[in-house]
Amino acid sequence: MQIVPSKQVRRTPLVAAGILLGAGLGGFVDGIVLHQILQWHNMLSGQLPPDTLVRAKVNMYWDGLFHAAVWVLTVVGLAMLWAASGRPEVPHSGRTLVGGLLLGWGLFNVIEGVIDHELLGLHHVYEYTPNHLPADLGFLALGLGLLLAGAGLVRAGRLR
Amino acid sequence: MKRLLFLLSALLPSLATACPWCRPRVQAGIYTPAYSANLLLVLLPVAVVLALGTGLFYWDKLRPYFTPPYANRA
Numbered sequence: 001m002q003i004v005p006s007k008q009v010r011r012t013p014l015v016a017a018g019i020l021l022g023a024g025l026g027g028f029v030d031g032i033v034l035h036q037i038l039q040w041h042n043m044l045s046g047q048l049p050p051d052t053l054v055r056a057k058v059n060m061y062w063d064g065l066f067h068a069a070v071w072v073l074t075v076v077g078l079a080m081l082w083a084a085s086g087r088p089e090v091p092h093s094g095r096t097l098v099g100g101l102l103l104g105w106g107l108f109n110v111i112e113g114v115i116d117h118e119l120l121g122l123h124h125v126y127e128y129t130p131n132h133l134p135a136d137l138g139f140l141a142l143g144l145g146l147l148l149a150g151a152g153l154v155r156a157g158r159l160r
Numbered sequence: 161m162k163r164l165l166f167l168l169s170a171l172l173p174s175l176a177t178a179c180p181w182c183r184p185r186v187q188a189g190i191y192t193p194a195y196s197a198n199l200l201l202v203l204l205p206v207a208v209v210l211a212l213g214t215g216l217f218y219w220d221k222l223r224p225y226f227t228p229p230y231a232n233r234a
Contacts, residue, residue, distance in 0.1 A: 016217035023209045043202055048189075054182050058189035062202055069206040076210065080217050107212070112205040120201055 010089045011096050015154055017080035018100015019107060022150075024074030026105030030112070031067050034125065040135075046123040077104075091157075099153030102146045109143025 034040045042050055042059035043066050050056035081097075084090045116122045117136045124132035125139045192198075215222060 010220065012219050013217050016213050016219075019216065020210065020213040023206075023213070027206070044198065054185045054189055057182065057186045061186075061190050062198065065199070065202055066206075069203050073206055073210055073213075077213070080213070084217075104209070104213070108205070108209055111208050115205050115208070116201075122201055 008089050009091055010087070011091060011093070011154070011158060013080065013084035013087065013090050014093065014096050015100040015103070017077050017084050018097045019104035020073050020077030020080060022077075022101035022104025022106075023108035024070045024072075024077055024104075025101070026108045026146075027066070027070030027073065027112075029105075030109075031063060031070065035063050040126045040128070041123040044122055045127050046121045049127070093157040095153050096157035099150045099155075099157060102150030102153060104150075106143045106146030106148075106150055109139060109146065113140045113143060 035042055042056075043062035044059055048055050048058060050059045085092070113125075113136065117124055117132075117139070125135035126132065129135070
């Protein structure tokens with residue numbers, strides 16, 4: 001094993017791979033749990049409520065494209081992890097990787113929550129209520145919590 | 161067993177007839193004039209995360225482009 005001076009250690013490739021993997025897997029959690037199992041919302045349910053079979057199937061199409069996109073995120077993250085693991089200056093740190101995964105999931109929730117829920121209104125976290133704000137804010141709070149936990153773990157990996 | 165077969169025979173025709181009936185309407189609902197805009201909006205958050213992650217991965221190579229040329233001078 002090649003010894004690398006501590007000044008030359010690079011953690012950003014590992015964090016970046018973790019971020020994309022975490023965002024992809026977090027996107028799958030959103031799609032599988034909130035779209036399919038709980039059926040709280042679909043990708044375009046804010047604009048096209050799935051109140052008929054045809055509308056539900058149209059939403060299903062856009063859910064499928066969303067899943068395809070987060071699959072691409074996951075594959076790119078996996079490729080980055082493979083590339084990073086072969087570089088001698090990138091440390092083999094579980095804390096850094098798990099921190100990156102949590103950062104990615106949190107980043108995805110915050111970006112998706114702000115863009116899709118608040119700015120564009122494509123859908124809300126829980127559609128079947130007149131007041132969408134509490135569930136939307138809960139989703140954003142979960143994202144912020146994951147970001148903080150991820151940043152803490154990445155920091156802990158740096159200190160070791 | 162007979163009951164199971166009866167239930168299956170009752171379900172299968174409804175599954176088979178549901179799709180031919182609604183498929184043209186579903187396709188018409190997907191491929192609207194707003195298709196490109198919907199595609200862009202659905203993929204936007206994923207594209208933002210992908211750009212951030214890729215930028216961070218190649219940050220060592222990208223950093224010189226974001227650093228002013230006089231930054232390293234004493």
